[in-house]
Amino acid sequence: MKPLCRELERHLESGAERLPDALGAHLTGCAKCQRAWRLHQAYQSALHAARREPMPACELPWSRIQAQLAARAVSRRPFAWVRPALAWGTAVAVVLAVGAVLFPFGAQPPSQGVSLVRTPAYVQPESGPAHNAPADTGTLVAAERTPPSMRVVAQATPRLRELTRPEPPALESPNTNAPAPRRRVTDRATLPSSDGATRMPTSRPNFEQSVAVASLPLTPFGVSDQAAGVEYLPISYGSPSSYHEGSSDEAVIGSF
């Protein structure tokens, strides 16, 4: 591109409506610049025509703007509570989330799972039968509790074996054929122990083995803490009837 062509292009891009004489003389000999100049002239005349074009007046009255402003203000008012409500809700959610992280509900570590109720371990003498001894023989001897062998069971209430369910005391009844009234296990008195746990009375050595009851944690898989000698049985949900029918290796949660 020749220098004059470049200069003409700069002139046209700046919006000039007239050309210097030197550039005017250049137009006669350069077809490309001549075409560009004609296009520029057409563009300028189109611009002038557009500027001269009659412009309609804006007939929008102020009253309509005012009414719209008022309507928008009214329509916005019912939702004025949304922002503060969202802010408060978010704040409460954050506080709850932080609290859940710092103080997890029911997430007591197994080594710290303190038995709420502990019963002493009862063992039978080596010569005697293990399970089917009569309850009133008095041959069971209280053994010292050794924590590693102690079995802690996670369940809500002390669990009794069906076989070792205590017989109710014989009542002096004229009708000897009538069945004796059953007593609820929970009616029995418990004795406080020295370590703070509740001890079952020694006069009723009906428990098969040492049973300690821990409230937490309740876990669906079961946790065994060998160091503390504590075993947490898996949890299953059911009714009191399933408590007797189910596996003895799982704790049953139900309404008793």
Place this chain on the structure above:
Amino acid sequence: MERALAMDNLYAGAVDRTLTDEQLAAKAREGDTAAMEELYLRYRQPVFRIVYRSTRNADEAEDIVQDVFLKAFERLHTFREQSRFSTWLMRIALNLCTDRARMRQRRQELLTREAEHKLAWCHPDAPDPMETAQQNAFHEAFYTALNQLPEHHRQLIILRDLEEMDYEAIAHILGTSVGAVKLRVMRARRAFKAKLEPLLRAIGEIE
């Protein structure tokens, strides 16, 4: 409508007209409706001109003008007096024009320009079609090319070449430097001419 305009002019004296735009804006921010009205009356037509250049439809332009002032009065608290009120208002108007242009493109122009011309031909007070045909074609070519431009180019052509604003004012409106505006205007003109040339050639304006 004319009556409404006359009422506007009648009741517009509730506020001191010697106040500057920024002083009026400060009053309007505090809820002074008379100050809002004065601002509206000052800038209704300038905003309408810019918008009408972009839309070429008076009804649509009035709708946009209404939106511009509603948006401006609702967001007066965001107006910092680092720029002039008129600049801030024009920026809102250009942004709304851009939004409308996008919507219009999606709608694919329900009212085509051809239909408008047919109505004009049928109008009893319309001038002689033979006399105005060439001029209409010229206008048509011009605005067709303008509408084919990207929005940022179209805005610059309108502001600089049609409304004849100075570069500094355009720079304030667009939030950029004067040098950048000059460069963009140059590019916009080049693009506009490229769109305009075949249209003018088609109607015989240039060989």
